[in-house]
Amino acid sequence: MIPSQRVILGAGLAILLLITAASIGLDVKSRSDAAWVNHTVEVLRKISDLRALIRRAESAARGYEIYRSSSFNDEFQAAHAQIAPALADLKRGLRDNPDQIALLEATGPLVLRRVDIAAEAMRLRAANDAAGIAALNGKAEGRGLMDTVMSALDRLSSGEERLLSVRSQDSRRTSIVLLGIDVIGAMVILLLVVMMMRESQRTTVQLQSSLHETQAAKEALEAAVAERTEHLVTAHDELRLSVNVLQSTFRSMAEAVLVIDKEGTVLLSNPAAERMLLHRTGMSLGNLRTLSDVLHGDGVTPLKSDELPSVRVLRGEEFEDLEMIVRPYSGNGARHLMISGRPMRDGQGNISGAVLVYHDATASRDTERQLYQSQKLDSIGKLTGGVAHDFNNMLTVISGNTETLVAGLKGQPELQRTARLIDDAAARCAELIQHLLAFARKQPLQPRDVDINSAISDIAKLLRPTLGEQIQIETVLEQGPMTSHIDPSRLTNAVLNMAINARDAMPNGGKLLLETHHVVLDEAYAQANADVRPGPYVMLAVSDTGTGMPQGVQEKAFEPFFTTKELGKGSGLGLSMVYGFVKQSGGHIKIYSEEGHGTTIKLYLPPGQGTTETTASLAPQAEGGAETIFVVEDDNLVRTFVTAQLQSLGYKTVAAADGKAALQLIDTGQAFDLLFTDVVIPGGMSGRELADEVAKRRPGVRVLYTSGYTDNAIVHHGKLDDGVLLLTKPYRRNQLADMIRKALNGGAMAAG
Secondary structure, eight states: OOHHHHHHHHHHHHHHHHHHHHHHHHHHHHHHHHHHHHHHHHHHHHHHHHHHHHHHHHHHHHHHHHHOOHHHHHHHHHHHHHHHHHHHHHHHHTTTOHHHHHHHHHHHHHHHHHHHHHHHHHHHHHTTOHHHHHHHHHHTHHHHHHHHHHHHHHHHHHHHHHHHHHHHHHHHHHHHHHHHHHHHHHHHSTTTTHHHHHHHHHHHHHHHHHHHHHHHHHHHHHHHHHHHHHHHHHHHHHHHHHHHHHHHHHHHOSSEEEEEETTSBEEEEOHHHHHHHOOOTTOBTTHHHHHEEEEOTTSSSBOOGGGSHHHHHHTTOOEEEEEEEEEETTSOOOEEEEEEEEEEEOTTSOEEEEEEEEEEOHHHHHHHHHHHHHHHHHHHHHHHHHHHHHHHHHHHHHHHHHHHHHHHTTTOHHHHHHHHHHHHHHHHHHHHHHHHHHHTTOSOBOOEEEEHHHHHHHHHHHHHHHHOTTEEEEEEEOSSOOEEEEOHHHHHHHHHHHHHHHHHTOTTOEEEEEEEEEEEEOHHHHHHSTTOOOEEEEEEEEEEOSOOOOHHHHHHTTSTTOOOSOTTSOOSOHHHHHHHHHHHTTOEEEEEEETTTEEEEEEEEOBOOSOOOOOOOOOOOOSOOSOEEEEEOSOHHHHHHHHHHHHHTTOEEEEESSHHHHHHHHHTTOOOSEEEEESSOSSSOOHHHHHHHHHHHSTTOEEEEEESOOTTSSEETTEEOTTOOEEESSOOHHHHHHHHHHHHTTOOBOOO
16 A cells, blocks of 8 residues: 555544544434433423422312312322422422522422412311401412412423423534534545444434434423323313212212111211111111111011011112111101112122112101091991981881880880880980991081181080089180181080090090181192192191000091990990091091090181071971871881871871882872972982972972981082971981971972
């Protein structure tokens, strides 16, 4: 190799060495620049994380202010605990930049002060310290601090972004210079530095790739941080809303809900569970048996331990509307519960607990029981009314003939006494039938507007000698008009019956209280009592301080012939008669009683209609007459008896067994002055319908009805039709004479 070549080769080698040295130096600098770029990106991430923590604490504090939920307090405390470490970590990341450290050292106390202000506000709200909150809000320090902190963090981010831009530019310049040196070296010693150029080019490509990757990573990281922050805020808001909706729904449910573990301990309960079952979170369902009697739906059979809903559902059973009655030992009212249960299972299918839902069906069951009782009483009433007609027919004959016997045996005292006994027995039978008809709501009422206060005052005077001196009678009467549209004689009988029952319940004396009030029974009361119409009523309460009635007796108190008195001391028809009178009058009756403390019976009577009727005094009527009476009676014995009685009073009689026979006689021209007809007659035509047909043939005909059971022919809505005269069976001779005379002298005429 010639010297020049050696020189050239030496120079080339020297240049190669120089280029190599320069390339190595630039490569080291390029790697250093890339490291500082990554460091700056990491600092930007830490600033973003600190900003997110501060906003998270701020959001939790606002959530606690709005909802007062402990979950927001927990969230705030978690964020609070992370802020100071995040500040310290950021400070370490800024150690290469004194200006940024100075800015951070000035911002850090502001951050901690803002968080402390939020914590103080939450503490004041938790303590309901309104004055403290007002004072804190008055300073308006928190919002200003928050704005300052966010502004400082923005400046920190801007500084780091500028630094990132500078360092990225330095890295790019280093790469360009390195590339130029490599190109010059390749041109000078083309053959010697091919390998070096390739290495240099490879290094350059790697540096550029690293730079691009770093830039892409930075951009992706910024986008990911922004997206993650947005998603976290959205998810947090949605979760908070869902939790609030679920909590509100759970707490507002009317049904009691219990979530229990496999040992029967209550893990979760709503307020209805505490009200209904006296159970709350942390208690065991075994307490239910120690606090109450637990019975089947029949209210009689005790529920065995293995039949309890909690035991069954933890065995894996699923059920709906399981009936159970709970009677607390505390003396509170029994509750009728309908229970649904579902077991909860873990990932392996094993039972880990259960959910029980309790529905309080007490009110609906009481309504069903009242409706059943009302239907039962109605059925008994229909049966009673059905037999009253025939009984009264027989009693009419018996009492009428015994009355004649008593009058005809004046010279034979022994036989007369026997006849009087028969007559008294017939009178008692008639009274029993009248009570049964009252219960069946088939008695013909003649209501009018009655001043209840005056009536009660008069009845109280009547009761004093009846009840005896050992019973103290008091009245509490509401002042002002107290008018009810009722039959006054039936009211007197009702109060007398209740007072006698009260006296018998106070064998050692006591107090009888009579009260009157204006009341309004609303829709809620009507729904709980199926036979009640909402509206205004006049309430009459009869209270005693006697022995009271157990629940079983209260449920049967209105049934005819039911009595708790000794044999022979009560017929069991007193309260049933009161019940029928009140119901037929369009009212409502309710018993309130407690054993050992007494009984109150409340009569809710219909209010007055605004007109006061006066009962005209009747002039004494003549005993008999010479007119012709047309008697329509299907019972042969009664028909024979009545015609005989009328003939003994001087009247002429014509008789028929039914409406068809009567009309045939009238169509033949039979003359008569008064139609005296039974209301219930065979042949498909009632006495009222017969009278209407007769009126078409004989306009202006006078009519007198008789019946032991009206069957709605002349009684509607419990009231005797206007202008109708009725002689109720059984009747006496003088009653027959008076009513016949009254009808003939201007009584009712058929409608014709």
